[in-house]
Amino acid sequence: MGEQLSASTDNRNPASNTAPKRTLSAKGRLVLQTGASTTIAAPTSWGGRFWGRTLCSEDSTDKFSCVTDDCGSGKLKCSGNGAAPPATLAEFTLDRAGGLDFFDVSLVDGYNVPMLVVPQGGSGEKCTATGCVGDLNGACPSELKVMGADGREGVVACKSACEAFNSPQYCCSGAYGTPDTDQYVLYQRKRVGEVDDDRLTFEASTILSREGIEMHMSSGAEKSEEVKFAVPLLDMNINKMVACCPWRYSQKIFLQVVYPVGRKYMSAPSAARLKLVSSPELKAVFSIDDVKLPPWLDGMCLAEYLPNLEEYLGKQVLEAVSLIEVRRHFIEALSSPFGRPVEADAVFCRKATFLAASGVFTFLVHLLIPTQFPKQQPAIMLQSSQHFNSQMAPMKSRVMSDYPWSPRWETSLMAERICELLADEALNFKRQCSEGQVQ
Structure with missing residues (x-):
């Protein structure tokens, strides 16, 4: 499997033993044989894509190459190179707007292998599996087929029309780059008419x-x-x-x-x-x-x-848009009692994390600030820097979103009231961490 960056996913290669042998690799760190899986940890706010290289081999000079999705590095590690189309792509943008994760499976660059993204532990009506699990190679039009090097593998990938014909009308470029000239849009307008x-x-x-x-x-x-x-x-x-x-x-x-x-x-x-x-x-x-x-x-x-x-x-x-500055002033007001934030959303001012202490107990204060701030109050969560659960993850408090609040307060008073709230909550959180009552 190839990738542009590390990712936080459970990667599996479910190809059956009856299919051509497929070895999937990721940036030199993993090779997935049929039925194998692996997990890669993702950094904060990561974005990138995954693809599956197939029919890979090394020649007599140790040059590594693949028939599909080859990244051109000559080695197992892609070193930041992208996949050569046609390529099925799984695309991720993690922890962005409102803390949401975005993902999709794209066939814009063509198709070579089935691919499915299945979220785990998420919520929301759109947090469902997505992908293409059918074998499109078997149904690929003859003009778009990519055959194996010696022909024995049959069809190994299916090009996009843009790649196959390199024509503006299929690439939605040039004179076909606007809705007024897009063939599909024109066709639908004709049907409506x-x-x-x-x-x-x-x-x-x-x-x-x-x-x-x-x-x-x-x-x-x-x-x-x-x-x-x-x-x-x-x-x-x-x-x-x-x-x-x-x-x-x-x-x-x-x-x-x-x-x-x-x-x-x-x-x-x-x-x-x-x-x-x-x-x-x-x-x-x-x-x-x-x-x-x-x-x-x-x-x-x-x-x-x-x-x-x-x-x-x-x-x-x-x-x-004007409320961005209001949220920024609120974060700056919190810097007075807490000091500079350890981490903050510098553009939209939707998130901020501060380091705080209650005696010898140190903890992080995470604030998620809604777009409707100050009409809606921030959600607050505490994270211990000294207590860990059985999976060695830092212990966290429940999310606090129901506490005394008024949108009419000055930002300095908002910061002061949150400090007062945390003075009591920190003691309760420390006790809960010591007794193992939180995860």
Whole structure:
């Protein structure tokens, strides 16, 4: 298995013995034979990708190479090089916005092996397994097939159309680099334009002038036809509003509007379903889950609804960005009693860790500061620097989020009240650590 950085995962190679023998290696530290597994520890806020190199060997000069996903180093260790496509990629971004972990399995660079990411111990409706466990090599179109060196292995990988044809229309580049020229987007617009529904025809005509709008026609055996619009909102560059912004891509907010396709015999059209969606990284500053959408009035069309929504949403975003400085001042106020933080989120000011002491007992104070601060109070957790559990991990307290608090307090008073709270909690936490009541 190849990788760009170390990772905190349990890596397994489940390839059956009937498949071509596959040796997977990771940065020179591990080789996974069929059925083998290993665990790699991840540093804080790690991001990177994993891939499986197959059909690897060394020649007479000890040069190491693989038929698929070779990284070109000539050695087992990739030394920071990426995988040569086609490559199935497992991608991770850990401990980012709000402490969340993001992961996916990507076939953008083609496919060579099945891959599945299964989270353990996580929570949330989207914290589920993801990946591609089918053998796509067997169904690969002839133009995209990659054959083994001597032909005996058969199809060993499947290229992406972009790699195979190197054409702008398949790589979404050049003249095909915008939604107006993307072939899939144009195809969906054509399908929507053919829908026999006067309301949908009118709605589409009023908003098509918006740059970046997407639409999708869907239907199925168990649901009726519907048209989904994704309308980009806010003509503002959120990235530039955040000092030292680490985001690689521009953050976007869309209004998702779903219309059931009407029938001529229906007396009144069904109401549209509305939902805000955004780039996941935006949650570090602003959560669309906290936005209450304005009501959709009877007889209203989308072109009438959007201006009020954008005005309201724009104010929300500006306020959310301004709260970064409020959180920063709060962390600075905590530095007065605790000293400089041991670790802190310097950009979004969502997290901070301080070293504290109660007599000879030393401990860390972890604060998770919500985007709605100071309306919502920080969550606090203590971590002993002297007590460890049976797995040799530092003992931690329960998360404290229900304690005396007022958003009207000055930040200096907030810091003072937290110190008062911890004076009592530290003694209880020390006793619990000594008695083994916490993990």
